[in-house]
Amino acid sequence: MANEGKLILLVDDHDATRETITELIRDLGHQTLTAANQFMALKYIDERRFDLALTDLKLPDGSGLDVMRRLRQTSPETPVVMITGHATIENAIEATRMGAYEYLLKPVDLNRLRTVIKNALHLSALERQIGRASALDAIVGHSAKIAEVKDFIRQIAKTDVTVLIQGESGTGKEMAANAIQALSRREGAPFVKVNVAVLSRELIESELFGHEKGAFSGAIRQRRGRFEMADGGTLFLDEIGEMPLDSQVKLLRVLQEREFERVGGTETLPIDIRLICATNLDLRQRVDEGKFRDDLYFRINVVRLRLPALRERPEDIPLLAEHFRQKYSVRYGFDRQFAPETLKALRAYAWPGNVRELENAVEGAVVRSSGQLIDADRLPEEITGLAPAPSLDVTPGQPLAEVERQYILAELARHGGNKAMAAKSLAIGLKTLYRKLEAYGGGGQGNDEAEGDGEQGPGN
Ligand SMILES: Nc1ncnc2c1ncn2[C@@H]1O[C@H](COP(=O)(O)OP(=O)(O)OP(=O)(O)O)[C@@H](O)[C@H]1O
Ligand SMILES: [Mg+2]
Structure with a gap:
């Protein structure tokens, strides 16, 4: 070749x-x-x-x-x-x-x-x-479940088939999407990622499909959407379960017809993309609740990759912990080993926030240790079970918004950073949670929103 x-x-x-x-x-x-x-x-x-x-x-x-x-x-x-x-x-x-x-x-x-x-x-x-090779190697784990995931990725990557990745928050959905793209025939072509959950209802269509100049107030010039940017390559729609119903209709049409119009445009543009979708929601249940169109569900659920929660494969915990210990030891310039009881505590915990929570816990423990060993008391308290969830610093006279902020962050911490579970226990939508975390700064999704909009021309 x-x-x-x-x-x-x-x-x-x-x-x-x-x-x-x-x-x-x-x-x-x-x-x-x-x-x-x-x-x-x-x-x-x-x-x-x-x-x-x-x-x-x-x-x-x-x-x-x-x-x-x-x-x-x-x-x-x-x-x-x-x-x-x-x-x-x-x-x-x-x-x-x-x-x-x-x-x-x-x-x-x-x-x-x-x-x-x-x-x-x-x-x-x-x-x-x-x-x-490294895109697949980056997925650490020696459990049978992870071996299955890797086999599956190897098997379907080369085809152009639409893939739906399902799994709890922090299970590695984005990593899997990266590996599928890297192993695919479209590897050298554009790879565009969109986190649907952080897009506002008003902007989502213009973001995905672009718009013509004057399509709505604020549309001062033509803009290419994410579909257009991904043409010839791969589009990753993250948190697809959060897409508003009316946008779902448009998406379905684009996927079926393989063509689209920019918002406010009349010209029909052909599109050639490979689609990868991810969600931490049960889409079947969203369909039953009338929040997700069943025809779109069938269209994107061609092959499904389910990423197992970390508690379903506890044998991977020591390997992952060691992987992150090395990563952060190198990054921060320490040479520290786990004390045996630290590994024991890591192994025993249920990890509601999955691999992301484990990674954060290990990073924190590496940094907060002082000697040669990483002792268990350097782990977050919810893992060692030494103390209950963080208490709130609420006194009368504080603005309600501040109380809300503290409460939301505490709930998020209690669920190991798992946004879907935190939103559920707060009885608010995931999108609302994202918006609030973004307003608090740095708590949002950050890195999986592709930066740059491809409009670097003069007059910008
Ligand atoms: N098997 C794994 N090996 C190594 N690192 C992993 C693995 N799974 C996840 N991670 C790491 O955990 C973090 C979360 O992974 P990723 O962003 O892919 O998860 P996600 O399922 O997309 O999460 P969310 O639903 O919160 O967006 C990342 O830092 C990733 O590098
Ligand atoms: Mg993700």
Whole structure:
């Protein structure tokens, strides 16, 4: 498979150079996407993944170093070859320091360029393979249940089938989605994640499908939605159970017809995506309660991956605890081991917040220990059973909102950070809980909301 056509980004403002190099690359059996300036180059980099990039150093509107910087951020495994007619030592050093694979002088010796391209592509294929293996290896666990999960992922990743991932909060749903994408045929293509639970009812459709200029007040220019950004790649809809019913109708139509319109638009756009959905809710029950459309449920429930709660596979606890101990020991620069009674306490606890709760507990314990050993008293009290749930600091005269804040955070802590369970015991919606946590700052979902909206053009 090493010879399948690769996609190479070629950035040069000189027409003749672009033509010559494009031809050379075509002869090698690969494809180019060419850009004559930095603006177009950055746009392409945001939209797709390249196996290799060749860039001129001096561009009419910027520098090849900025092109390289953006590649380093969005796809660090893509090698970059810098080509320049204005060689200076400073530039050569800067390019090398940033990790340029090679630095070539103009006029380019085509034989040399051919060799460099072949070698760089070989390197990038190796890096990709390592990336793929590690996405699955990142899922730690030696229980039969986790082995089944990994087998399942290996089996379905290569197909384009829609996957519904179900599991309690903190069981690794997002990790599983990452692994499916990394092992899929769409691995080099866009991977767009959307957490439906944090989107407001008003904005969800424009967020997913984009909008035309003037579609509603505030729509001052056209915007591409997440579906469009994911075209050719994979879309991960996290917390899909939280989607409002009217948006569910639209989603179903898009999935069935494989086309959509932007909000306020008339043009119908075709779409090619692989869909992965996740939820910590019982969707079947949501259907019975009339909160989730059954036709959409059938449409997304093509194959289902259920992630087991940690208490269903306690044999994984010591391995995971050790994994996180190492991770945080390295991060914080400590070399501390678990005391036997600490492992015993970890093993005995029920972990309502699953792996995320375990990870947080171990991180806290690593940091809060002082000697060589991590003693059990460094674990949160609910785990060691040494004290009841945190008490509230409520005195008359405090604003109601402050009391509410403390109460909500205490409930969340009592449920080991499991938002779904905390929301249930507070008898409020999960979405309401998300909104409140976000208002408190830092308590929201944070990292699984893709940043950037792909609108980096001028006039932004
Ligand atoms: N099997 C595992 N091995 C290693 N780390 C794991 C495993 N499962 C989960 N984690 C870690 O636990 C945390 C939670 O995982 P993840 O975000 O994938 O869970 P989730 O099911 O999406 O949770 P939520 O429903 O709260 O969004 C992450 O930091 C992840 O790296
Ligand atoms: Mg998640």
